[in-house]
Amino acid sequence: MKKNLPAIICLAAGLLLLGFHFLPFGKGSLNVTIKHADYIMPAAYKVYANPDALNGEYYLFKMLMNNDGKTTLNDVKVSYRILNYVDWTDLETIPKIYPGQNAVVRCYPQFKDDIVNKMTQSQEKVEIKISYNGGQTMNEDYTFKMMGRNQFVYTDLPPEEIAGYPDMFRNDQLIGCLVTPEDPIIKYYTQQVQEKVMKGEEASISNKPEDAVKFLMGLYAATYVSHMVYSGTEGIPQKLGDINSLVQSTRLPREVVTGNTGLCIELSLLYASILKSAGLHPVIFLIPGHAYPGILVNGQYYAIEATGIGGEGLGSRMSPADAYKAGMKELNEFVQNLQAGDNRYTYVDIDAMEAKGVVPMELKDDEFLRKKIDEIAESFSGGSRTVPEEPESHLEKQSYAGTGNSSSSVRSYSGVVSFSYPAGWQRYNYPFAQFPFVVSAIRSRDNTSWISVYNLPGAGSADQAMQYIANRLYSGGISVRYQLVNNANGYAVYRGTSSSNTGTTEWEGAFRSSGNGIVGITVGGLNYEQKSGMFNSILSTVR
Amino acid sequence: MKKIAILLNIFLFIALSHVNAQELIKPAKLNVLWDLNALGDAHIEASSTLDAAGWDNYKRMLGNNPDILKRQMERAFPGYFLQNFNYKEDVMNRGWTLSFDALGLSTINSKGLWQVDLNSKNPDVTKLSDRNYVLTSNYATQNSLLQEIDKINFPAVASDIKQDKDAFGKAMFTYTSSSGGGGIGGWLIAGLGFILTAAGLLMLVRSKPSAMAVVRK
Numbered sequence: 001m002k003k004n005l006p007a008i009i010c011l012a013a014g015l016l017l018l019g020f021h022f023l024p025f026g027k028g029s030l031n032v033t034i035k036h037a038d039y040i041m042p043a044a045y046k047v048y049a050n051p052d053a054l055n056g057e058y059y060l061f062k063m064l065m066n067n068d069g070k071t072t073l074n075d076v077k078v079s080y081r082i083l084n085y086v087d088w089t090d091l092e093t094i095p096k097i098y099p100g101q102n103a104v105v106r107c108y109p110q111f112k113d114d115i116v117n118k119m120t121q122s123q124e125k126v127e128i129k130i131s132y133n134g135g136q137t138m139n140e141d142y143t144f145k146m147m148g149r150n151q152f153v154y155t156d157l158p159p160e161e162i163a164g165y166p167d168m169f170r171n172d173q174l175i176g177c178l179v180t181p182e183d184p185i186i187k188y189y190t191q192q193v194q195e196k197v198m199k200g201e202e203a204s205i206s207n208k209p210e211d212a213v214k215f216l217m218g219l220y221a222a223t224y225v226s227h228m229v230y231s232g233t234e235g236i237p238q239k240l241g242d243i244n245s246l247v248q249s250t251r252l253p254r255e256v257v258t259g260n261t262g263l264c265i266e267l268s269l270l271y272a273s274i275l276k277s278a279g280l281h282p283v284i285f286l287i288p289g290h291a292y293p294g295i296l297v298n299g300q301y302y303a304i305e306a307t308g309i310g311g312e313g314l315g316s317r318m319s320p321a322d323a324y325k326a327g328m329k330e331l332n333e334f335v336q337n338l339q340a341g342d343n344r345y346t347y348v349d350i351d352a353m354e355a356k357g358v359v360p361m362e363l364k365d366d367e368f369l370r371k372k373i374d375e376i377a378e379s380f381s382g383g384s385r386t387v388p389e390e391p392e393s394h395l396e397k398q399s400y401a402g403t404g405n406s407s408s409s410v411r412s413y414s415g416v417v418s419f420s421y422p423a424g425w426q427r428y429n430y431p432f433a434q435f436p437f438v439v440s441a442i443r444s445r446d447n448t449s450w451i452s453v454y455n456l457p458g459a460g461s462a463d464q465a466m467q468y469i470a471n472r473l474y475s476g477g478i479s480v481r482y483q484l485v486n487n488a489n490g491y492a493v494y495r496g497t498s499s500s501n502t503g504t505t506e507w508e509g510a511f512r513s514s515g516n517g518i519v520g521i522t523v524g525g526l527n528y529e530q531k532s533g534m535f536n537s538i539l540s541t542v543r
Numbered sequence: 544m545k546k547i548a549i550l551l552n553i554f555l556f557i558a559l560s561h562v563n564a565q566e567l568i569k570p571a572k573l574n575v576l577w578d579l580n581a582l583g584d585a586h587i588e589a590s591s592t593l594d595a596a597g598w599d600n601y602k603r604m605l606g607n608n609p610d611i612l613k614r615q616m617e618r619a620f621p622g623y624f625l626q627n628f629n630y631k632e633d634v635m636n637r638g639w640t641l642s643f644d645a646l647g648l649s650t651i652n653s654k655g656l657w658q659v660d661l662n663s664k665n666p667d668v669t670k671l672s673d674r675n676y677v678l679t680s681n682y683a684t685q686n687s688l689l690q691e692i693d694k695i696n697f698p699a700v701a702s703d704i705k706q707d708k709d710a711f712g713k714a715m716f717t718y719t720s721s722s723g724g725g726g727i728g729g730w731l732i733a734g735l736g737f738i739l740t741a742a743g744l745l746m747l748v749r750s751k752p753s754a755m756a757v758v759r760k
Contacts, residue, residue, distance in 0.1 A: 011743025104647035
């Protein structure tokens, strides 16, 4: 025995070393890093579910697993659940993770179709379970915001990452999720419009531009005769985890039709849904503070100003011919700005985005909504509600009272300050998520003139407020130069210019103390000198 | 692989679109080097040299925020964890280089093979040597032409490298690793274990006949 002792020791040591290498002795150690979405928009649930949609950018979470132990981890299985939404689901089983090795697991959740019934936002929890080596487990969890189906969050970037306008509206690429051509209610509405307003059409068959334009105008006429009106919805900045973003409550096309009212983006979504349902190629043009629908036929774009329906309470309404004329004028400006490299001018090609995996939500038929459409379709048959043959109004005629128009073309703003502005101009509350001190922006329809309303609680003086605004805008790529020109009636009046890579605009502003800070407005735009009378008129109404 | 080209193309297209129709269009070139290590992580280096108009446009789009490139890469590779970004410019030659590490680029599949996904169907692959491959791709987007040349260097421990397809028809490379991924230290231990075991067995076997001889006496 003694003689064999060295051999036995040698054999034991050898087997021990081999065991260390091939068998799971020693301690395996798993280090986990998770990156996750701060919010989920139910409207885009099919994008979140598809790893190929938009290059797989919209995941629920991805997890880096690093084996920082000394032995190999075997059969590493990752599963997850979202209480009330997704039951425990196995994501992946990785056969081995060697010491020092990294492995990545991605989660694209398969939400059920009924997620689109969720109307309000809530905080939800993701639980992740990792099991390995046939018994060892590790648990992780985190929370995120589940938005309501109508809530559209415009960016998924944290404030410090936002470099410019496109970053603030990065989720524009998901707008196609709100275009619902397969919605039974939209299909039914489309049929009614084709039958009763257009009296039959062949735009998708003929592929002729004139037929497509006729379709666009027919669609506008349908909204006109049903007395659909332009009206806003809530749009407020929200903090969602690390993200500060503008969250807009956007009505679905079926809600726009049955509610008979819509904002510019909502009307654009409705048009896109109907155009696609009719077999055409819809496009939505997005410009700063506005959106309008269009169509692509034989490589040419055509557009219409869907908000031309206005409403009696908003002043005049455009005829279909005028709305088309206005849309084409806007399209012309759009192309010029796009060619000039202004990245705020973008468009969403619904078909192209669908090819990238941006697909609409599943919506169920609804008898009540069909009846509503039947009621609306009655107005298509004529009676007192007819479409004017001649233009009822024109964009240029909607300019400000300073040019001699009657007082009915003036609207009042009442907030941190009060003033009057042209009725045809459009108002947006908290338009810039990263500049919360801009409480409202109001712009002319041709986007050459605008008003900004500011509220800066805590500012000690108008000068201090101006300096703060200039500094903040500079971080957003806008260089502001200004000069105090007057102090009257408690207001400090400034004149200045704002320059960005898209050009320079001139403005005049009035600021005053609000008791706990500074409030005020700036009025200006392109061709300042030509419109200075109008701008001064607006400023003279500030209270 | 194609994603890098598509994302970077946005910085190039305006300048390239000025090319006259009668001219021979030379594509802008983007070289991407992929160095895989024994543990499946990759060091990626993308570089390009532009013409004067292209450089002007590139600088205009990039501004003073080269970190935009980092974000673009993170979007191009949402499935991986990227780190150690480094960006260099050679302004006199209108060139730039971006490098970073992608963790977990190569993983072990259910067959026990290491797998690298190429994220494209039917790529044009040229084998340079047993462990070096080149993929060439041409893209025509936004009125510009871009050629991306991806050179993939597999680790020295890789063998039996094969081009394959996944269930969706997307191309991928599979290979085996002689280190198993455990690193050289692990195999030194295993090797020493083999030697000691073999030596122990040999000593036992050699001691056996002498014992028999004693019995026969």
